[in-house]
Amino acid sequence: MSHNFYCGIDFGTSNSSVAFAGLRQKPVLVPVEGQKNTIPSTIFYETGKSAPVFGNEAITAYINGEQGRFMRSLKRVLGTDLMSAGTVVNGKSVKFENILAQFIKHLKVKAEVISEEEIKHVVMGRPVHFRDNDENGDKAAEAELKQIAAKAGFENIVFQYEPIAAAYAHEAGIRGEKLACVIDIGGGTSDFTIIRLGGKLKTKTDRKDDILANSGVRIGGNDFDKNLCISDFMPALGMKTTYGGKNLPVPSSQFFDLAEWSKVNGAYSFQNQRIIRQVLTEAHDADKYSRLLELIEKEKGHELLGQVETAKIALTENEENTQILEFLQGMPHIKSTRRNFNLSIKDNVNKTVQAVKECLSQAQTKAENINLIILTGGSSEIPFVQKSLCSIFPHAEISGENKLSSVGLGLAYDSLRRFA
Ligand SMILES: Nc1ncnc2c1ncn2[C@@H]1O[C@H](COP(=O)(O)OP(=O)(O)OP(=O)(O)O)[C@@H](O)[C@H]1O
Ligand SMILES: [Mg+2]
Structure with a gap:
């Protein structure tokens, strides 16, 4: 063959x-x-x-x-x-x-x-x-x-x-020849490269000398989903409500696991169901908290996160969005604003900005010298993400x-x- x-x-x-x-x-x-x-x-x-x-x-x-x-x-x-x-x-x-x-x-x-x-x-x-x-x-x-x-x-x-x-x-x-910064904001990670491109370089077989630096952080659209889920969706499932005579907050780990795509199936465990049923007997906002149990029993975690992701993507186009979740009893419509979403992802976005700056310093060059930004990855569509990262480079043209x-x-x- x-x-x-x-x-x-x-x-x-x-x-x-x-x-x-x-x-x-x-x-x-x-x-x-x-x-x-x-x-x-x-x-x-x-x-x-x-x-x-x-x-x-x-x-x-x-x-x-x-x-x-x-x-x-x-x-x-x-x-x-x-x-x-x-x-x-x-x-x-x-x-x-x-x-x-x-x-x-x-x-x-x-x-x-x-x-x-x-x-x-x-x-x-x-x-x-x-x-x-x-x-x-x-x-x-x-x-x-x-x-x-x-x-x-x-x-x-x-x-x-x-x-x-x-x-x-x-x-x-x-x-012509360019000094480019690639900005790849995906679902799981944000990755950056500073590289010389174009002109005669295209035909070279060994590009080692053209690659000036790489950096990255484990932050991506999955984390933005998590941020939006915790801030706008989980309160309707009883997150941050209390239970019992001592007014303790209900456990939070199940909410965090259900907000993370890769941990959803793990959150359906019998152990979690047992804990939630126990807490539910003394919950002060049983209407809300019982939806957490319903979500786990029906194994609808991915569907919830899917709705969160839909809301997130809608906020790329619009200032506001309303999501209707029919698979949970009495679930209110979830209204989100771009402003609150931006606030919820701010810390994560700052970490991506730091990673770009680290890439520049590794490459021993200044932001002013970059004349091309290659923008890729689905999460680079988010206006706040795009603006935060592209504004680092004052003289660069954007290709996306x-x-x-x-x-x-x-x-x-x-x-x-x-x-x-
Ligand atoms: N218009 C949009 N606005 C906001 N986010 C978006 C948009 N379109 C896609 N996304 C998000 O982009 C992410 C997927 O991007 P992409 O396909 O580049 O990631 P990936 O390559 O699978 O992940 P990685 O490279 O991190 O492993 C998802 O989190 C998705 O929700
Ligand atoms: Mg990718």
Whole structure:
């Protein structure tokens, strides 16, 4: 069998894509869901069936109330203790490694439909830091992802930072030489690269000298969902209400877990149900607090977070939004404003600004010298995020096409450079 094709996989916290290239094939994105080049990074295991479904099919099955287990934000599990602990699917304990390998394999097969031959070489994208200030956790996460790619059938597996890949994808359209800062604000992480692009540099095979610095933090759209969920949605489920003769606040950990995509399934535990039932007998706002139990019993955590995410995205376009949650008894309509949302994410956004400044200092350059900003990742659409980050650079032009697929395409450019 010949090996004429090399691929790149952007396994994202929220969305994934795959692109391939060959000696006689310029890098192209592969249709992964109908004609679309990106697919939500979701899996649904229907009870009683061995093969899972992926992407929007998985979301639809879960929303329609099919019996089974829904998973999202699996990338956030890499490098954490959950990785070895596993999760329960169809009554059996399953390793996350195997679940993730099924998703990566799904992407591989989509590429092979187009290439019409097996693809063994892959450049996997990775955030600059999977975890903050935890070098061992970070190394573990990459090693786990490598193992997963091998399990999916790849034989030659290398890694590239996601923002560098985004830079390569944009480079094709750049005239003249630029000093660029890539700003990639995704679902799970924010990643930055300062890199020289364009002109004659495009044809160089070794780009090491052009990459001046990389930085990143484990903050992304998932955290903004969490911020909005805690501030606007959880009070209607009894967060911060009290119980018992001593007026103690109700436990908060269940609310925080349910506000985090990767921890929702864990929040459904029997232990949590027991605690909540106990507290409910003495709750002062039982109307509200009983909705927490209802949410857990009905396993509607992902649906709640889905509504939070919808509200968040609506606030990119509008100053206000109202969300109607019909799956919980007597749930009031949740009204959110952009102003409050901005306040709720402010600390996280400040941390991303700090990470950009760190990137500049590592690169030993000044913000004034950057003449191009490459804006990518879904969360870079948030007006407050965009403004906070872009205003660091007074003289830069902004390029922001294909925010959801540029990393995948850029990884295929890199794949060609490294393997061909
Ligand atoms: N218009 C929008 N306004 C605000 N947020 C948005 C918008 N569109 C998408 N998002 C958010 O962007 C995130 C997904 O972005 P993206 O697909 O770039 O992430 P990812 O590549 O999967 O994650 P990562 O790179 O961090 O692993 C989600 O949190 C989503 O809610
Ligand atoms: Mg991404």
